[in-house]
Amino acid sequence: MRDELEQSEYKKMVALKDTLIELHKKKVVKINHSVMELVSAKHLIQRGFEVEIEHSLDKVSCDVYATKGYGSVIVEVETGFVPPENAVDPLSYLNARIASKITRYSGFANKFILATPPYYIMLIPSVLTRPPRFRTDEEITSIKELCDLYYTSPPVSLEEIRNARLHSLFTVDVDSVSVTEWDVNEYMGKTSLWAV
Numbered sequence: 001m002r003d004e005l006e007q008s009e010y011k012k013m014v015a016l017k018d019t020l021i022e023l024h025k026k027k028v029v030k031i032n033h034s035v036m037e038l039v040s041a042k043h044l045i046q047r048g049f050e051v052e053i054e055h056s057l058d059k060v061s062c063d064v065y066a067t068k069g070y071g072s073v074i075v076e077v078e079t080g081f082v083p084p085e086n087a088v089d090p091l092s093y094l095n096a097r098i099a100s101k102i103t104r105y106s107g108f109a110n111k112f113i114l115a116t117p118p119y120y121i122m123l124i125p126s127v128l129t130r131p132p133r134f135r136t137d138e139e140i141t142s143i144k145e146l147c148d149l150y151y152t153s154p155p156v157s158l159e160e161i162r163n164a165r166l167h168s169l170f171t172v173d174v175d176s177v178s179v180t181e182w183d184v185n186e187y188m189g190k191t192s193l194w195a196v
Contacts, residue, residue: 020034033063041066062074079117101114126188143156
């Protein structure tokens with residue numbers, strides 16, 4: 001990254017790296033996830049954003065929080081990891097995980113982005129790819145039931161689901177230290193797997 005960054009940008013990246021190293025020592029973060037956070041942070045820093053990693057929000061913390069002027073962006077990294085206890089229901093678990101991330105975090109920023117490696121196709125519930133005004137009560141209830149199977153501390157609310165927005169997606173190529181930003185519909189059109 002060093003050769004691609006201005007000196008001031010590089011100093012910001014070193015500070016973020018040091019934060020992640022300390023969190024890793026405390027066993028708060030995992031290295032593959034952290035590397036994707038850093039590559040996403042680099043992408044935003046190069047676009048003039050001030051960036052924090054593992055930023056605290058109301059009862060949760062987000063992976064990357066960035067501000068520029070009056071605007072804010074949250075990036076949540078999703079690697080597709082399925083814990084051993086969900087080995088027999090990985091699709092349901094991942095559907096709920098993505099739905100939960102969109103509903104929990106999107107209300108805290110002007111723009112919400114999911115980041116994933118290029119080799120993982122996220123299972124994004126189709127109802128959450130549409131603007132909120134096009135969601136039915138039945139669809140909102142269905143997402144709530146799905147999230148409640150796995151995430152109850154804190155549970156997502158019907159209001160959070162009703163207003164949740166996914167603005168775009170990052171594919172994070174760690175090998176080339178690069179990010180490709182996708183429009184939600186473009187990403188969904190490129191994938192063959194669909195969620196709820």
